[in-house]
Ligand code: GLY
C-alpha cells in the first residue's frame with residue numbers, strides 16, 4: 531500500500547502544466563531540536579513529500595518545465611558513512627537519482643551554485659515563504675542576483691509567486707491510492723477509539739486511555755498520533771486542545787477523546803464523547819443528542835455541488851435551535867446566528883480538509899464570500915460541539931448558564947469523503963448513537 535513513482539511523476543507533470551515558464555522550488559522539512567542535541571522525530575514537509583515521496587531532511591526539489599534537459603531536479607544530503615551511523619541511512623546522490631525519477635540530482639551544498647541555472651530562463655519563481663527565514667533569504671538573494679544580471683541576459687524571473695495556489699488544489703482531491711491510505715489511517719484510528727472505550731472507567735487516568743489508543747496506532751502499523759491525543763474527562767472536555775491527559779476520571783463524568791492515527795503520512799481525526807461510568811446524566815444526554823443531531827445534519831450537507839460553508843451553517847443552525855429550546859440562549863434565531871451569540875458554547879468551525887496534513891491543504895474560500903464547492907475526492911472532518919465551561923460567560927443580553935449544565939463538553943467528529951453520490955463516512959466503524967455510547 532502506498533504511492534508509486536508513476537503517481538509522483540504524474541503529480542509533478544500536473545503541477546508543471548500549471549506553472550508554464552516558471553520554476554517551482556520546494557524544500558524538505560528541517561530537522562528540529564527537542565532539547566539540547568536531541569531531535570524531534572523527523573516529519574517530512576507535506577508539499578515536498580506529495581511531489582517527491584522523498585523522506586529525508588535537508589533536501590530541495592525544483593521543477594523547471596521550460597528547462598531543456600532537466601525538468602525535475604533534486605538536491606539531497608550526500609552519502610556520509612560517519613553521519614549515517616548516527617542519524618540513519620541516506621539515499622545519497624546516485625541512488626536518489628535512480629529511485630526518485632529526477633533528471634538531475636546534486637548534493638545539497640551545491641544549491642547556491644546550481645539553482646540559478648534553473649531560474650535564469652524562468653519568467654517567475656514559485657516558492658512558499660516558510661518559517662525558516664534563512665532559507666527564505668537564500669532564495670531571495672539568488673533572485674536578487676538574477677535580477678542584477680537580468681539586463682545583460684534579457685531573461686529571468688520577474689516575480690515571486692506563492693506555490694500554494696498552484697499546488698494545493700491538486701492535494702485537495704485525493705487519488706485512489708491516497709484514498710487507500712486514508713482508509714487505512716481512519717480504520718486504525720477507529721480501532722483505537724473502539725478499544726479505548728472498553729478501557730475507560732471511573733478511577734482510571736486519562737493517560738491510561740491515551741496509552742491504549744497510541745499503543746493501537748503503532749501495533750496496527752501506523753506512524754503514531756497524527757496530532758497530540760486529547761483525552762479530556764469532566765470539565766477538561768471544555769478545553770478544545772487539552773493534552774495534559776493527567777486526570778483521574780470519575781463516575782458521572784464525560785470523557786472526550788479526540789485522537790487520530792497517521793499512516794503513510796495520511797491522517798485520521800476522530801472525536802467521540804461518552805459517559806465514563808456508562809450512563810449519561812439527563813443534562814449530558816440532552817447536549818449529546820443535540821450535538822449528534824447537528825453532526826448528522828451537517829454530514830447530510832456533504833455532497834458535490836454544495837458549498838463548504840453549508841456544512842458549518844447547518845450545524846450552527848441546529849445547535850442554536852437546541853440552545854434556544856433549552857433556554858441557554860434567548861432571542862430570535864436569525865439574529866443569534868448573525869451576531870454569533872452562540873460562540874461561548876461553540877467557538878470553532880465545523881471541520882477542515884483532511885489528508886497529508888491534519889488541517890490539510892486547500893482553500894475554504896475562493897474569493898470574498900465565494901465558498902469552495904464540494905467535489906468528489908475531497909475529504910473533510912465534520913466536528914460540531916457544545917462546550918459549557920464551568921467559567922462560561924454568555925454574551926450581553928443572554929442568560930447566565932445554570933450550574934447543572936456547567937462542565938459538559940461534547941464534540942463528535944468524523945472523517946467524510948465526498949463521493950459522486952454524496953458522501954461516505956470513513957470513520958463509521960466508531961459508534962456514536964446515544965444507546966451505543968451508554969453501556
Ligand atoms: N484534533 C484536531 C482537530 O480536530 O482539528
Ligand code: MN
Pocket residue numbers: 799881882911913943
Ligand atoms: Mn478535526
Ligand code: MN
Pocket residue numbers: 788789799800801943
Ligand atoms: Mn480532532
